[in-house]
Amino acid sequence: MTDATTALEALRSRLTGRLLLPDDADYDAARSPxxxxxxxxxxxxxFPADVADVQAIVLAAAEAGLGVTTQPNGHGAAGDLDGVVLVRPTAFDEVSVDVPARVLRVGAGVNWGAALQALEGSGLIGLAGSNPEVNVVGLAINGGHSMFSRLHGLTARSIAALELVDASGAVRRVTGLDDDDEQGRELIWALRGGGAAGFGVITAIELELFPGEALFGGGLVFDAEHAKLVIAAALALGRDVPDLGLDVGMMQFPDLPVMPPHLRGRTVATVSLVHVGDEATGRGYADRVLAVAEPIANALTPFTIGELAAVAAEPTDPMPTADFGASLGSDDDAFVAEFVEAFLAGASHGLTRAGMRPVGGATADALGADLAAVGAVSAPLVLNTGVLLAGPGVDPEAALQPLRDLAARHPGGGGIPSMLGPGPLALAYRPEALERLAAVKGSVDPGGLFRGNRAISG
Incomplete structure (x- = not known):
């Protein structure tokens, strides 16, 4: 038995929660990303039961020469984690909404689906991800692009406070409001967008909320023959209405019995929109896209904040994928033609989806940039693509290469870590921001105990 194993066995006996080792029956399921x-x-x-468990884990790992990383439900996994204790904070499941203060407080194990249900009836919205299984903390500290971001900014900018256990095992509440706590101000700056570099084990987060009594939106699906016209119309709409949430792209549905019959085996263009406001205005925006082609499916509807995930209708089950993301510097009609051709070229090798989100609006607002590692986004679009690694004939490298080439021809510079797929924070941030992130990391975690899923450079 190694010294590390001995230390972990001793730790297990002290925890109120669970600690699984490689020989344990549930280990394989627990480690799965x-x-x-x-x-x-x-x-x-x-699986810590409380903050005291987290402190014990951090101190034991440091003493044993192990690292610590956190994955609430497995998003963002990027490495083999050899010599690392993986923390699953699923027991941290508190959810509360302070309506007068317009603040959402959740534990580190809470996903956006549960948070959105808690907001139901409050008249308030949070800068949520579009998938209910995405963790609230994970999205926020990675920058976080919401369908509400063009109206209210990136999710990271809405972080009001975080509670965490630092490398010394101390419990900290960080708000950045204490004039005497320079390290705290730097730490919350780093966690607002650069948190995936690893600065501690977060146990709770508080986010600013925004008014949102009336919501309208949903998805439109068109045959691929209309892709250029539909996508061009949607991007033009985005330029004209900078606070409208949009996701525009293409999908190739597998020819599988589980697929809806009208989509099985088809390649389609997709437009999703979210409008904070009345139905008539929202339908007027959608009509600009509907005027250029007849949709295969039209799911536009008024909805409440608790129904946001159903409106987005994204897959919610773990699956094997290869992903790529980038900022794009063009959004004109000539670019749209290139995008459609690149998708179709990738689809012949198994490319499953490619979505582009217009940025601009509040995401391009430089005000308050010094309060968050994630700054104003100057690119007009961010791209995220994926290949489902299932079935014959799937070649992920060949599938993604046409879109990699497209991004290289139309570089946007910078971006949002949560939208850029795997890779270092250098893909998203300017050198001066990376230097500042490295300085914060060196200050709060000088021994490199916490292993993030994104390196600061590399």
Whole structure:
């Protein structure tokens, strides 16, 4: 038995929660990430029951020469985690809404689906992800692009406070409001967008909320023959209405019995929109896209904040994928033609989806940039693509290469970590921001105990 194993066995006996080691029956299920194509074998998987458990895990790992990383439900996994204790904070499940203060408080194990249900009837909205299984903390500290971001900014900018256990095992509440706490101000700056570099084990987060009594939106699906016209119309709409949430792209549906009959085996263009306001105005925006082609499916509807995930209708089950993301510097009609051709070229090798979100609006607002590592986004679009690694004839590198080439021809510069797929924070941030992030990391975690899923550079 190694010294590390001995230390972990001793830790297990002290925890109120669970600690699973590689020989335990539940270890394989516990270590599995959201992206099933990623293989990770941590030294142990910890399910702390409370903050005292987190402190014990951090101190024991440091003493044993192990690292610590956090994955609430497996999103963002990027490495093998050799010599690392993987923390699953699923027991941290508190959810509360302070309506007068317009603040959402959740534990580190809470996903956006539960948070949105808590907001139901409040008249308030949070800068949520479009998938209910995405973790609230994970999205926020990675920048976080919401369908409400063009109106209210990136999710990271809405972080009001965080509670965490630092590398010394101390419990900290960080707001950035204490004039005497320079390290705290730097730490919350780093966590607002650069948190995936690893600065501690977060146990709770508080986010600013915004008015949102009336909501309208949903998805439109068109045959691929109309893709250029539909996507061009949607991007033109986005330029004209900078606070409208939009996701525009293409999908190739597998020819599988589980697929809806009208979509099975088809390649389609997709437009999703979210409008904060009345139905008549929202339908007027959608009519600009509907005027250029007849949709295969039209799911536009008034909805409440608790129904946001159903409006987005994204897959919610873990699956093996290969992903790529980038900022794009063009959004004109000539670019749209290139995008459609690149998708179709990738689809012949198994490319499953490619979505582009117009940025601009509040995401391009430089005000308050010094309060968050994620700054104003100057590119007009961010791209996220994926290949479902299932079935014959799927070649992920060949599938993604046409879109990699497209991004290289139309570089946007910078971006939002949560939208850029795997890779270092250098893909998203300017050198001066990376230097500042490295300085914060060196200040609060000088021994490099916490292993983030994104390196600061590289």
């Amino acid at each position: 959201w992206n099933l194509a990623v293989e990770q074998r941590p030294a142990a998987v910890a």
